[in-house]
Amino acid sequence: MNVTPLIPATDGVSTALNAWFVANARDLPWRRDGFGAWGILVSEFMLQQTPVNRVIPRLEEWLARWPTPAALAAVPPSEAVRAWSSLGYPRRALWLHAAAVQITELHGGIVPSDIDELLALTGIGDYTARAVAAFAYGHRHPVVDTNTRRVIARAIAGAGEPSPPNRGRDLDAMNLLLPQSVQEAALFNAAIMELGAVVCTSRSPHCDVCPIRNACAWRAADYPEYTGAHKTVQKKFAGSDRQVRGLIMAELRSTHRSVTDAEINTLWPDPAQLQRALASLVADGLAIPVRDGYTLPD
């Protein structure tokens, strides 16, 4: 039987955003025709909490060297960690390598298109699973990242910032906006993210050039200040364990031989903090204890 899809009241928003996106989308590598599901997957890993401009060079090197999951799976994880370079959060390199092994062994080397199969891969959570299904395979799923949440909070809810992430509520809100058409839906998932990334930005949004400013609830309410719960503030980086971990990882990446305890001891003045950072890297599988020092995981 034929069911007429409900047309959401906000249909104009998705139409306007898609038109704007078609005309204004940045020319990014993963938007090129035929970029492939593996490239999309690698880009999504790298883009987790890392800006586009820092990702692009590492991504292109990565795909030139490992054009398939099987190619990455065939080298030791240490090579993935080295190629990750200073992108940050090096556990992602380990997880991406593990995912490549799983794709090779469990999926015949083909990146899955099913959200549950994607979620079962190491390092893939709700956002990345949906992003791969939507962007690599064109499936109609709501994809919700921090940009999308901010645009919805402002344009639809009339708040200056999104409230803390809530999976069910966020997916419901995006579902109300998502066009019925599979092709328009795929476009819209990218369009709303792009708007949040380049126009409806966190700090100084460019409302003067926003394609949906006339439909924006936040603007209509004259930009009220956000009053909800605030996101937990990041601890200071200088002097943190994260900084010490970063120093140790840079040292491990810099050579193919093991790094001695004596060399590691020169990296940080506080021995207790150094040992704590080292222990956490070992727990993460990023540093492996050897005879008189440490190496990357081979």
Add this chain to the structure above:
DNA sequence: AAGCCGTGGCA
């Protein structure tokens, strides 16, 4: 479930 996990650009 709140805290942890890198790095660097920008206002």
Add this chain to the structure above:
DNA sequence: TTGCCAAGGCT
């Protein structure tokens, strides 16, 4: 200068 924050995920 310093704090904010960036296509999250894991425990």
